[in-house]
Structures are given as C-alpha cells and as structure tokens.
Amino acid sequence: MLEISKLVKRYGRDEPVLKELDLMVEGSSVVSIVGASGAGKSTMLRCINRLVEPTSGSIRLNGMELVTLKGGALRRARRKIGMVFQGFNLIDRLTVMENVLAGRLGYVNLYQAISRRYPQADIERAFTLMERVGIAHYANKRADELSGGERQRVGVVRALMQEPEVLLADEPTASLDPRTSEQIMVLLQSLASELSLPVLINIHNVAQAKTYTERIVGLRHGKMIFDGAPADFTKDALDAIYGGIEAPEEELTAEPDKAESGVIHDQT
Numbered sequence: 168m169l170e171i172s173k174l175v176k177r178y179g180r181d182e183p184v185l186k187e188l189d190l191m192v193e194g195s196s197v198v199s200i201v202g203a204s205g206a207g208k209s210t211m212l213r214c215i216n217r218l219v220e221p222t223s224g225s226i227r228l229n230g231m232e233l234v235t236l237k238g239g240a241l242r243r244a245r246r247k248i249g250m251v252f253q254g255f256n257l258i259d260r261l262t263v264m265e266n267v268l269a270g271r272l273g274y275v276n277l278y279q280a281i282s283r284r285y286p287q288a289d290i291e292r293a294f295t296l297m298e299r300v301g302i303a304h305y306a307n308k309r310a311d312e313l314s315g316g317e318r319q320r321v322g323v324v325r326a327l328m329q330e331p332e333v334l335l336a337d338e339p340t341a342s343l344d345p346r347t348s349e350q351i352m353v354l355l356q357s358l359a360s361e362l363s364l365p366v367l368i369n370i371h372n373v374a375q376a377k378t379y380t381e382r383i384v385g386l387r388h389g390k391m392i393f394d395g396a397p398a399d400f401t402k403d404a405l406d407a408i409y410g411g412i413e414a415p416e417e418e419l420t421a422e423p424d425k426a427e428s429g430v431i432h433d434q435t
C-alpha cells in the first residue's frame with residue numbers, strides 16, 4: 168500500500184507545487200492522475216521515487232517511510248518502485264534482453280553489472296515477463312528496431328524486473344498512437360491485478376483514464392480536487408480540474424449514469 172500524507176514540494180522560493188497532498192493507493196488498484204500542464208503530476212510521481220526531494224510530508228510504501236531515507240537505504244527502497252516513462256528510456260544500442268535485465272541493476276553486484284553476468288533466475292524471470300507481454304521473440308533484437316508499443320512493453324518489463332511494490336507510469340502512452348496506447352493501458356491494468364501491484368499513471372488523455380483505470384485523481388495547482396470512480400468524473404469535475412481550458416470536450420466519453428463516491432473538493 169502507498170500512503171502519501173501532507174506532501175509538500177516547493178522548488179526554491181516559489182509557491183509550493185504540491186500543497187499538502189494526501190493519497191492512499193491499495194494493492195492492485197490502478198489510479199490515473201490527471202490535471203493541466205503544471206498541476207504537479209510529474210512532481211508527485213518523482214517525489215515518490217525521490218528523483219525530486221519532497222519539502223515536507225510523508226510517503227509510506229508498505230509501511231516504510233520513504234521521505235527520510237538516505238544512501239544505501241534509499242537505493243534499496245528505490246528497487247521497490249518501478250517507473251515507466253513517456254519516452255521509454257531504453258538504451259537503443261542494447262538488445263531487448265539487455266534493456267530488460269537493466270531492471271536488475273539495483274540487485275546485482277558491480278562485477279555482474281559490468282560483465283553483464285546476471286543470475287540464471289533473472290534471465291528466466293526476464294523471459295517469463297517478456298512472454299507475458301508478447302516480446303520474448305525480440306529478446307536479441309536491438310531496442311531501436313522495435314515499434315513504440317513494443318518499446319514501451321520493454322519499459323514495462325524492465326520496471327517489473329525490479330520486483331516493484333508500486334509501479335509509477337509518467338505519461339506512458341503519450342508517444343503512442345491511440346490503438347497502441349489502449350493496448351498499453353490494458354496491459355498495465357492486467358499486470359496490476361495479476362501481480363497485486365498498485366499502479367499510478369500520469370495521463371493527459373481523460374477518455375483513456377476513464378476507460379482503463381478504476382480511480383481518477385485530479386490535481387489543480389498542486390491540490391487534489393477530485394478523487395473518485397470514472398463514472399463520477401463528470402463534466403463538472405473536468406471543468407474544475409482543467410478550468411474548461413485544456414481537455415477538449417470529446418475527451419469526456421459518454422456521460423456517467425451514476426454519481427456516488429466521486430468528490431470534487433473545495434478548491435480554496
């Protein structure tokens with residue numbers, strides 16, 4: 168379980184970008200984080216894996232406080248946090264298998280890493296996961312010979328090789344065509360339930376967020392102003408989050424027929 172409480176991030180002397188955010192995500196739930204550009208979505212994900220230093224607040228992963236960790240303890244904790252990127256972040260000249268095994272770098276010693284001698288168990292796990300996502304037959308291909316969707320599958324497998332306890336995805340479909348984006352969203356959804364893994368996805372595409380995730384969190388100016396089920400993500404919620412500016416009308420699919428637990432918080 169991921170528990171974020173009173174998370175504040177201020178860059179320099181500027182106004183805080185995250186303002187006392189609270190968020191709890193249980194195992195196997197897939198949460199979309201939506202919000203206009205600059206709302207603080209990437210900052211929030213990056214605070215979780217400490218690529219960005221939180222100013223104050225608490226982030227606990229299965230009971231372990233992440234905010235105060237340093238040195239080796241922080242490196243060990245980072246293994247538990249898988250990350251999937253918009254631009255895939257693969258090493259183009261390496262093979263798919265080598266990219267996937269890079270997910271084990273936090274676990275192997277320096278000699279194993281430099282000589283690329285990974286334990287047999289890691290190689291077997293890599294094949295199992297590559298088969299699961301349909302890229303095992305590309306194991307020996309160079310990463311730059313793959314399509315965008317295939318490259319993102321490599322990114323997902325590399326993250327899963329870490330045996331993460333939470334998976335963070337920062338705009339994982341933004342570089343992909345609509346059909347491939349949907350396949351990646353379905354994949355993330357299925358993996359979350361198969362591996363009992365909480366998944367947080369920063370996403371601009373509200374229609375995809377509504378279709379492929381079970382919970383939507385809406386940020387505006389660093390505050391959470393919506394937290395609820397896709398069915399409750401109404402036009403009012405969309406307007407509250409985007410101020411009616413950024414997300415086009417067609418991004419909101421058919422009007423929901425039930426309004427239960429979605430909450431539009433006071434924005435003051």
Ligand SMILES: Nc1ncnc2c1ncn2[C@@H]1O[C@H](COP(=O)(O)OP(=O)(O)OP(=O)(O)O)[C@@H](O)[C@H]1O
Nearest residue numbers: 178179184202203204205206207208209210211369
């Ligand atoms: N390293 C930094 N130094 C100073 N300000 C930063 C830094 N990183 C982000 N910001 C500022 O923090 C705010 C939130 O940025 P962030 O990237 O978290 O938003 P976002 O919701 O992910 O936006 P987008 O959808 O465009 O990626 C923005 O005003 C941004 O300019």
